[in-house]
Amino acid sequence: MESRTYGYARVSTKEQNLDRQMIVLQAQGIDERNIVIDKESGKDLDRKGYQSLKNTMLRRGDTLIVKSLDRLSRNKCDIKKELEYFKENGIRLKVIDLPTTMIDFADGQEWVLEMVNNILIEVLGTIAEQERASIKQRQAEGIAAAKAKGVELGRPKAQKPDNWEEIIGQWKAGEITARKAMELTGTTRCTFYKLAKE
Numbered sequence: 001m002e003s004r005t006y007g008y009a010r011v012s013t014k015e016q017n018l019d020r021q022m023i024v025l026q027a028q029g030i031d032e033r034n035i036v037i038d039k040e041s042g043k044d045l046d047r048k049g050y051q052s053l054k055n056t057m058l059r060r061g062d063t064l065i066v067k068s069l070d071r072l073s074r075n076k077c078d079i080k081k082e083l084e085y086f087k088e089n090g091i092r093l094k095v096i097d098l099p100t101t102m103i104d105f106a107d108g109q110e111w112v113l114e115m116v117n118n119i120l121i122e123v124l125g126t127i128a129e130q131e132r133a134s135i136k137q138r139q140a141e142g143i144a145a146a147k148a149k150g151v152e153l154g155r156p157k158a159q160k161p162d163n164w165e166e167i168i169g170q171w172k173a174g175e176i177t178a179r180k181a182m183e184l185t186g187t188t189r190c191t192f193y194k195l196a197k198e
Helices: 019-026 048-057 076-088 110-148 164-172 178-185 189-197
Strands: 005-011 035-039 063-066 092-095
Touching: 005 019, 005 048, 019 035, 035 048, 076 092, 076 110, 164 178, 164 189, 178 189
Parallel strands: 005 035, 005 063, 063 092
Antiparallel strands: none
């Protein structure tokens, strides 16, 4: 079966224009029928056009061309996963904004392409890890700053009902059951025992 070349173009909203991406993809000799487009956010890979392209159109030996890596996704982890998927499934990815991916190598030089792909995967994986670490650090700093200001974090503490002391006294004295005490104080089983423990 002959290999095919597909293009993928994406903008984040329906109002944005795809013309620039279409022009550069067609300049690569891709037939307009083979250019798949999405007008959806790049926050994840759950996009109708992209999923259809990946799962029903692309075959081993095919080439996929995009204008830039962020057209695939804005999430570095997702891009890394996609690059690994393409590599495992024998699909060549060319990124117009990354000229090294665009070079066609002579037979026997595929190792150069392999090296470029491996470097890309490695770099993206490292960037994604650093982003996750800095998000965690920012969260930790935010929590520390909030605590320093005396902001209560987590679930708000359960408030004791107005009749709590009276009812808990009756319960402890064995005058009423726990179920009755919960009913009279309007508390759930969990809240009742939590407050009783304090």
